[in-house]
Amino acid sequence: xxxxxxxxxxxxxxxxxxxxxxxxxxxxxxxxxxxxxxxxxxxxxxxxxxxxxxxxxxxxxxxxxxxxxxxxxxxxxxxxxxxxxxxxxxxxxxxxxxxxxxxxxxxxxxxxxxxxxxxxxxxxxxxxxxxxxxxxxxxxxxxxxxxxxxxxxxxxxxxxxxxxxxxxxxxxxxxxxxxxxxxxxxxxxxxxxxxxxxxxxxxxxxxxxxxxxxxxxxxxxxxxxxxxxx
Amino acid sequence: xxxxxxxxxxxxxxxxxxxxxxxxxxxxxxxxxxxxxxxxxxxxxxxxxxxxxxxxxxxxxxxxxxxxxxxxxxxxxxxxxxxxxxxxxxxxxxxxxxxxxxxxxxxxxxxxxxxxxxxxxxxxxxxxxxxxxxxxxxxxxxxxxxxxxxxxxxxxxxxxxxxxxxxxxxxxxxxxxxxxxxxxxxxxxxxxxxxxxxxxxxxxxxxxxxxxxxxxxxxxxxxxxxxxxx
DNA sequence: GCGCCGGTGTCATAAATCAGTCATACTGCT
DNA sequence: AGCAGTATGACTGATTTATGACACCGGCGC
Numbered sequence: 100x101x102x103x104x105x106x107x108x109x110x111x112x113x114x115x116x117x118x119x120x121x122x123x124x125x126x127x128x129x130x131x132x133x134x135x136x137x138x139x140x141x142x143x144x145x146x147x148x149x150x151x152x153x154x155x156x157x158x159x160x161x162x163x164x165x166x167x168x169x170x171x172x173x174x175x176x177x178x179x180x181x182x183x184x185x186x187x188x189x190x191x192x193x194x195x196x197x198x199x200x201x202x203x204x205x206x207x208x209x210x211x212x213x214x215x216x217x218x219x220x221x222x223x224x225x226x227x228x229x230x231x232x233x234x235x236x237x238x239x240x241x242x243x244x245x246x247x248x249x250x251x252x253x254x255x256x257x258x259x260x261x262x263x264x265x266x267x268x269x270x271x272x273x274x275x276x277x278x279x280x281x282x283x284x285x286x287x288x289x290x291x292x293x294x295x296x297x298x299x300x301x302x303x304x305x306x307x308x309x310x311x312x313x314x315x316x317x318x319x320x321x322x323x324x325x326x327x328x329x
Numbered sequence: 330x331x332x333x334x335x336x337x338x339x340x341x342x343x344x345x346x347x348x349x350x351x352x353x354x355x356x357x358x359x360x361x362x363x364x365x366x367x368x369x370x371x372x373x374x375x376x377x378x379x380x381x382x383x384x385x386x387x388x389x390x391x392x393x394x395x396x397x398x399x400x401x402x403x404x405x406x407x408x409x410x411x412x413x414x415x416x417x418x419x420x421x422x423x424x425x426x427x428x429x430x431x432x433x434x435x436x437x438x439x440x441x442x443x444x445x446x447x448x449x450x451x452x453x454x455x456x457x458x459x460x461x462x463x464x465x466x467x468x469x470x471x472x473x474x475x476x477x478x479x480x481x482x483x484x485x486x487x488x489x490x491x492x493x494x495x496x497x498x499x500x501x502x503x504x505x506x507x508x509x510x511x512x513x514x515x516x517x518x519x520x521x522x523x524x525x526x527x528x529x530x531x532x533x534x535x536x537x538x539x540x541x542x543x544x545x546x547x548x549x550x551x552x553x554x555x556x557x558x559x
Numbered sequence: 560g561c562g563c564c565g566g567t568g569t570c571a572t573a574a575a576t577c578a579g580t581c582a583t584a585c586t587g588c589t
Numbered sequence: 590a591g592c593a594g595t596a597t598g599a600c601t602g603a604t605t606t607a608t609g610a611c612a613c614c615g616g617c618g619c
Binding site: 561562564570571572573577578581582583586587588 | 600603607611613
């Protein structure tokens with residue numbers, strides 16, 4: 100699960116407490132005390148989740164949230180808003196800032212951690228280590244194993260990540276560029292055609308259990324992982 | 330199992346009783362009558378488990394628990410809260426304060442001992458001295474012996490701990506860093522590649538009984554202990 | 560004190576595996 | 590047929606892991 104989390108919270112005590120709890124839950128936490136620091140940090144690093152306090156000195160959490168949502172680069176990052184009791188939940192929701200979830204103080208660390216997991220599962224399923232199974236093809240991130248109809252399949256690191264991404268995002272076409280971003284990482288500079296090669300390697304690896312056809316070519320668009328025919 | 334236990338309990342009678350029972354069960358017990366004494370003790374020694382009475386003079390058990398949880402040094406130590414009957418409502422609070430378990434007075438010594446064992450197992454399964462056996466490979470922490478298909482195997486201290494960790498955490502990949510943290514300890518600064526060497530030594534040690542293949546390399550990720558093929 | 564010894568960590572090197580690129584063959588579509 | 594997009598096989602440098610050797614350390618007996 101181990102996610103990189105940006106925590107934006109001005110109150111030192113709460114900041115420490117949350118940082119501690121999240122670290123204990125296996126996450127990597129960076130804390131910022133206001134919107135400015137948060138933005139500065141975001142220029143250099145993209146976290147997996149952002150925890151945003153509603154009340155912040157200077158630019159409020161809501162404003163920051165809106166601003167992040169309007170920037171394509173930050174758009175895919177899940178945001179969880181931290182709100183204090185008394186700030187009517189409905190009101191907060193009504194202001195719809197584009198956050199993925201809201202959580203009201205006081206909350207238990209346990210709840211926060213599970214909300215983070217939930218949000219990750221929704222936005223970036225390949226980050227969780229839940230096993231995935233489709234059509235008899237099973238991939239388990241924890242043990243780093245792939246099994247097709249009971250038969251163990253061998254695949255290299257990149258093919259493993261590629262398959263994991265596909266299995267957590269089935270029935271949808273991804274362009275080569277999107278796959279490079281998602282599976283290789285945004286910062287990598289690689290030929291688009293390289294994707295073809297790894298798709299081929301993945302198909303070869305899945306062939307022994309007849310699962311190669313789950314990887315489908317969509318001419319002119321990219322590739323798709325699908326249990327459907329065609 | 331022999332764990333070092335810090336018991337924080339203000340009532341002398343109960344303190345004595347618990348101390349006696351736990352000592353009887355083979356544990357090393359240190360008693361503190363309040364949070365201050367507990368903290369003083371903790372500055373010099375880190376126990377394996379902390380038993381914390383909910384009601385304490387001065388700083389309450391819950392506060393102490395929170396405080397301990399906010400200190401990185403004490404973070405990994407399991408805490409069991411002792412609560413009186415009728416404080417049921419506070420049970421949730423106790424858990425949210427970061428305690429690992431709670432137990433309601435009055436309780437039997439037997440129950441307490443088994444909860445301690447359970448908590449240790451959860452936090453650090455390799456700390457208990459229950460024998461582990463997988464695929465004819467048997468490791469007994471109590472006697473510090475490893476036997477493969479009836480044949481005694483010789484392994485050094487580090488290899489023993491490594492194998493113990495693996496056998497208590499099978500079917501899961503661990504990175505070199507994780508293994509260093511878990512088997513060597515967080516405070517050790519050792520080259521990551523050192524893990525490779527010990528993996529090799531462990532494999533050599535397991536070879537005589539053909540158990541070397543239980544230690545599997547997952548390229549790009551780390552190592553895995555598994556009874557499965559591949 | 561001295562040398563032996565098992566245990567550890569580090570390194571250099573070999574071996575294994577992988578990633579990315581390219582040239583070329585193939586495919587479907589107009 | 591011609592074109593654009595894809596598949597495939599081969600190649601090479603790079604990365605990752607395995608292995609053997611070695612130096613260091615603390616304990617121990619002499």
